[in-house]
Amino acid sequence: MSPQILITDDDNDILSALSLLLKSEGYSVNTANSPEQAIEKFRAHNFDLIILDLNYARDTTSGEEGIQLIAALRQLDETIPIVVMTGWGTIEVAVSTMKNGANDFIQKPWENDRLLAIIANQLKLAKSHRQFAKLSQENQLLQAEFYSHNVIAESSAMQQIIGTLKHLAQSDVSVLLTGENGTGKSLFARLIHDNSPRSKHSMVSVNMGAVTESLFESEMFGHVKGAFTDAKTTRIGRFELADEGTLFLDEIANTPISQQAKLLRVLEDRQFEKVGSSKTQHVDIRLIAATNADLQQAVNAGQFRKDLLYRVNTMTIEIPPLRQRSADILPLANNFLTQIANKHNKPQLTIALDARQALQNYAWPGNVRELGHVMERASILCQTNEIGRNDLRLDIEGEFTATPTAKLASVSQQPQDTSADLRSLNEIEKDIIINRLDYYKGNAIEAAKSLGVSRSAFYRKLDKIKSET
Numbered sequence: 338m339s340p341q342i343l344i345t346d347d348d349n350d351i352l353s354a355l356s357l358l359l360k361s362e363g364y365s366v367n368t369a370n371s372p373e374q375a376i377e378k379f380r381a382h383n384f385d386l387i388i389l390d391l392n393y394a395r396d397t398t399s400g401e402e403g404i405q406l407i408a409a410l411r412q413l414d415e416t417i418p419i420v421v422m423t424g425w426g427t428i429e430v431a432v433s434t435m436k437n438g439a440n441d442f443i444q445k446p447w448e449n450d451r452l453l454a455i456i457a458n459q460l461k462l463a464k465s466h467r468q469f470a471k472l473s474q475e476n477q478l479l480q481a482e483f484y485s486h487n488v489i490a491e492s493s494a495m496q497q498i499i500g501t502l503k504h505l506a507q508s509d510v511s512v513l514l515t516g517e518n519g520t521g522k523s524l525f526a527r528l529i530h531d532n533s534p535r536s537k538h539s540m541v542s543v544n545m546g547a548v549t550e551s552l553f554e555s556e557m558f559g560h561v562k563g564a565f566t567d568a569k570t571t572r573i574g575r576f577e578l579a580d581e582g583t584l585f586l587d588e589i590a591n592t593p594i595s596q597q598a599k600l601l602r603v604l605e606d607r608q609f610e611k612v613g614s615s616k617t618q619h620v621d622i623r624l625i626a627a628t629n630a631d632l633q634q635a636v637n638a639g640q641f642r643k644d645l646l647y648r649v650n651t652m653t654i655e656i657p658p659l660r661q662r663s664a665d666i667l668p669l670a671n672n673f674l675t676q677i678a679n680k681h682n683k684p685q686l687t688i689a690l691d692a693r694q695a696l697q698n699y700a701w702p703g704n705v706r707e708l709g710h711v712m713e714r715a716s717i718l719c720q721t722n723e724i725g726r727n728d729l730r731l732d733i734e735g736e737f738t739a740t741p742t743a744k745l746a747s748v749s750q751q752p753q754d755t756s757a758d759l760r761s762l763n764e765i766e767k768d769i770i771i772n773r774l775d776y777y778k779g780n781a782i783e784a785a786k787s788l789g790v791s792r793s794a795f796y797r798k799l800d801k802i803k804s805e806t
């Protein structure tokens with residue numbers, strides 16, 4: 338889109354001549370013949386630059402009206418380039434306007450080349466200021482977010498999902514990632530973005546559960562200076578930051594119900610207004626959302642708008658819990674150890690056999706995130722270069738026995754006294770299978786799922802146990 342320029346002057350001949358010149362250079366031009374009209378037009382449209390005369394009907398030399406107009410425009414927008422036009426003999430006034438908000442000035446009668454050069458320079462400067470503001474806000478977001486690009490997916494379930502995500506990444510379709518906490522939804526949102534045609538632009542994440550209701554609009558859509566008491570400067574919202582890139586709405590089920598209609602509108606029309614402004618802005622974003630909640634249930638309970646659900650769930654991908662893909666556990670654990678070793682500049686620790694078994698058998702209610710924490714803690718506790726089962730502390734800490742899934746973990750790790758555990762691998766496997774069946778009250782399908790093995794493999798193991806007893 339060509340840059341939009343507003344020219345303000347009370348002399349219609351000047352408006353026509355300037356319009357002609359700027360249009361011939363490819364700019365879009367709008368004109369106003371009084372300060373009042375300029376403000377009115379400025380409120381209604383998005384301009385990239387303003388050229389304004391300092392003197393209007395009241396008098397012809399003081400520049401007072403022009404100075405007031407600049408002040409009023411600066412109240413509405415701190416950054417738009419303002420170029421002042423001034424007649425002969427009023428240069429001093431023009432210079433003083435630059436101390437009060439104007440960016441440059443040109444003397445009438447103007448030289449076309451000089452005026453065009455000033456306009457081009459000011460537009461370029463404003464663009465780089467915008468980019469800088471955007472980048473510094475993005476940096477703040479990135480600092481708060483640590484993610485690893487190294488995606489581990491050894492299990493066939495995850496390999497299939499990653500294939501699907503990479504395929505979906507090529508389209509602009511909205512994706513909803515579901516799954517328990519810590520299964521990697523944020524990481525997979527990043528994977529979609531990185532593999533999409535938008536990867537050169539930003540992925541902006543918002544944790545919808547962390548945005549307070551009162552600041553929701555300002556956070557998402559931004560605000561203009563003075564929109565409310567604390568709005569000391571203009572703020573760019575997350576939608577604008579994500580323009581041309583991807584917007585990742587994490588924990589979308591936690592969007593306050595009072596804000597869901599506003600979110601729906603911008604997702605439907607890709608249009609919004611900053612708080613305190615009536616100007617409509619357009620954004621071009623790709624939407625990815627994530628939740629660990631059952632959104633359909635939330636809709637039934639009146640906590641989530643049905644139309645918003647349909648807007649976000651064009652494609653739903655469920656990320657399975659870690660306990661259903663045990664082939665990923667050890668590769669993930671080793672990946673965490675590599676990261677820890679790199680971070681502390683130390684040799685990488687290995688994992689002893691008993692620890693590997695414990696990792697495989699634990700139910701991981703906190704999924705991959707919990708595995709990361711366990712490996713971090715084990716690295717600290719470990720006194721050799723090999724992590725042992727005791728270093729994992731999986732069956733010792735109260736936090737792991739508080740949930741039903743954690744109970745499952747502890748039953749599967751018998752006996753607790755590792756020093757006396759001299760059973761064969763077959764016997765350990767047999768104990769685990771029996772315990773797991775007990776836990777799931779005889780439901781072999783659930784038991785097989787929780788161990789990350791296929792139903793038929795589980796039945797084969799059961800048959801073997803039966804034949805041995």
Ligand SMILES: Nc1ncnc2c1ncn2[C@@H]1O[C@H](COP(=O)(O)OP(=O)(O)OP(=O)(O)O)[C@@H](O)[C@H]1O
Nearest residue numbers: 485487488489517518519520521522523524705706
């Ligand atoms: N397949 C994977 N490969 C490598 N690291 C992973 C994988 N899955 C998850 N992680 C890591 O586990 C941690 C938790 O993942 P992430 O934050 O993406 O989970 P989440 O599902 O978004 O969690 P929540 O629902 O709590 O927001 C992160 O450090 C992430 O990098």
